[in-house]
Amino acid sequence: MDKQINDVIILLCKGISNRRLYFPNHPKVISYAKDFRKELAVFFEMSEKEEFFIGIIDGHFIFNGQRLFGPTVVGRQLIQFMEMLQCGGVSFRKGLTIEDISTFMDLTDGLKTSLKSLQEARELFKQRGIHAITLAGHYSDQTGIDAPDNKRPWEGQEIGGFLQSPTLVYQALFDVVTRAHGDAAYNRELDIDSARSVSEFMLRFTQSNFADVMQYIHYPDYDSYTIGHSVRVSSIAVFLGMKMGWPEESILAMGTAALLHDIGKSKILSEILYKTGSLSDDEFRLIQEHPRVGSELLLAQKEVSPLDIAAAWGHHLRYDGRGYPQKPAWAVRSSPIALLQICDVFEALTAIRPYKQAMDPQHAFSVMIADKGAFHPSLLSVFISFIGIYPPGTYVELSDGRIGMVTGVGKIIDRPQVKITRLYDGTRLVKEDQYDIDLGAMDRTSLSLKVKRLLLNYLDAEQ
Ligand SMILES: [Fe+2]
Numbered sequence: 001m002d003k004q005i006n007d008v009i010i011l012l013c014k015g016i017s018n019r020r021l022y023f024p025n026h027p028k029v030i031s032y033a034k035d036f037r038k039e040l041a042v043f044f045e046m047s048e049k050e051e052f053f054i055g056i057i058d059g060h061f062i063f064n065g066q067r068l069f070g071p072t073v074v075g076r077q078l079i080q081f082m083e084m085l086q087c088g089g090v091s092f093r094k095g096l097t098i099e100d101i102s103t104f105m106d107l108t109d110g111l112k113t114s115l116k117s118l119q120e121a122r123e124l125f126k127q128r129g130i131h132a133i134t135l136a137g138h139y140s141d142q143t144g145i146d147a148p149d150n151k152r153p154w155e156g157q158e159i160g161g162f163l164q165s166p167t168l169v170y171q172a173l174f175d176v177v178t179r180a181h182g183d184a185a186y187n188r189e190l191d192i193d194s195a196r197s198v199s200e201f202m203l204r205f206t207q208s209n210f211a212d213v214m215q216y217i218h219y220p221d222y223d224s225y226t227i228g229h230s231v232r233v234s235s236i237a238v239f240l241g242m243k244m245g246w247p248e249e250s251i252l253a254m255g256t257a258a259l260l261h262d263i264g265k266s267k268i269l270s271e272i273l274y275k276t277g278s279l280s281d282d283e284f285r286l287i288q289e290h291p292r293v294g295s296e297l298l299l300a301q302k303e304v305s306p307l308d309i310a311a312a313w314g315h316h317l318r319y320d321g322r323g324y325p326q327k328p329a330w331a332v333r334s335s336p337i338a339l340l341q342i343c344d345v346f347e348a349l350t351a352i353r354p355y356k357q358a359m360d361p362q363h364a365f366s367v368m369i370a371d372k373g374a375f376h377p378s379l380l381s382v383f384i385s386f387i388g389i390y391p392p393g394t395y396v397e398l399s400d401g402r403i404g405m406v407t408g409v410g411k412i413i414d415r416p417q418v419k420i421t422r423l424y425d426g427t428r429l430v431k432e433d434q435y436d437i438d439l440g441a442m443d444r445t446s447l448s449l450k451v452k453r454l455l456l457n458y459l460d461a462e463q
């Protein structure tokens with residue numbers, strides 16, 4: 001049931017993000033609305049309920065009193081919309097029509113400023129003829145839990161607050177990259193300072209909870225994957241910089257540059273960028289322009305660092321000098337860019353995209369090793385040894401049937417440290433009961449155990 005609830009909300013969130021990319025009655029938008037309605041009908045039938053209620057507390061979706069992890073990551077736009085409506089939740093009732101859903105999605109795109117009160121929001125819904133979707137009051141009205149304010153959850157936060165929640169870190173990262181791409185597309189000035197501050201949040205968080213951060217990395221986001229990709233490349237690069245003992249300043253600079261490295265893609269038509277079929281030569285050439293476009297765009301910004309520009313320009317350049325854009329004889333590659341290029345390719349191979357499944361890390365490493373001359377050889381081997389075959393944050397099934405999250409790569413590459421989250425019989429352990437096993441310790445408890453398989457899709461393991 002949990003997985004089904006997640007899927008229903010994710011469908012709605014995807015519909016909303018597509019509504020922002022396309023026009024209102026675009027077939028893609030309508031098909032999300034239809035799928036959402038279909039899945040809801042299944043929910044009504046199975047649960048024998050008359051309504052489907054999603055709450056919002058502290059910038060998270062809540063269902064039946066539980067925080068929903070996956071939908072929260074992909075549902076920022078819906079969460080922000082609900083916050084602008086001054087409401088603490090939304091209820092979809094049986095009898096919901098496609099028109100109700102499409103009008104709801106249109107509103108999420110059309111509303112530019114917060115409304116004054118929930119009453120005003122309810123009036124708006126009435127005026128627009130939305131019947132089967134109703135808005136609920138804040139949780140504070142009902143349960144005493146503080147309602148969220150209208151700010152983005154990360155704005156004005158001290159770094160300390162972030163160390164409590166990977167969701168906050170991830171929402172902030174997505175938010176900053178989404179805004180940067182939106183601003184770039186409309187030739188507005190970029191907020192590079194924000195990119196720098198969220199990089200710092202990420203660095204602080206990664207220092208203590210890398211595995212938690214990496215969990216989010218595996219969350220598939222099909223519709224805005226340039227944004228997710230930039231966030232993931234940046235997280236991996238920060239982790240590697242940390243593992244290699246680079247000075248904090250350099251790691252921060254690299255994290256920021258990585259967040260913005262594909263900014264040039266904001267100037268490419270989404271029809272080409274997100275095309276699922278094969279690209280024509282002209283389309284391919286257009287995509288190959290993004291490093292040049294991105295670096296020119298960054299050059300015009302005030303707060304930009306030389307590394308930001310170099311990363312945007314050089315991240316598709318190979319170690320042997322091939323790749324694109326064409327490298328002038330005087331150009332020299334720095335280690336951060338060489339590392340970013342490795343992280344960029346690794347992320348692209350191991351991520352889920354609408355047109356492909358994720359490749360497991362071991363397979364990705366063999367593809368990268370086989371591509372002779374593509375990568376800085378010693379950086380690539382350091383990269384492999386730190387990420388491992390079972391990277392931190394991924395879920396694995398052990399040979400005895402227990403499931404857990406990899407928390408660290410040990411000395412033996414296929415024997416990681418694992419935090420057990422499910423027992424042999426599938427019982428899910430609450431946080432306090434989860435415990436660690438170090439397969440690399442080779443003691444009596446771990447010797448007979450090994451990793452049976454990698455569970456690439458986080459939801460498969462956790463739901
Ligand atoms: Fe790129």
Ligand SMILES: [Fe+2]
Nearest residue numbers: 229261262344
């Ligand atoms: Fe990239």
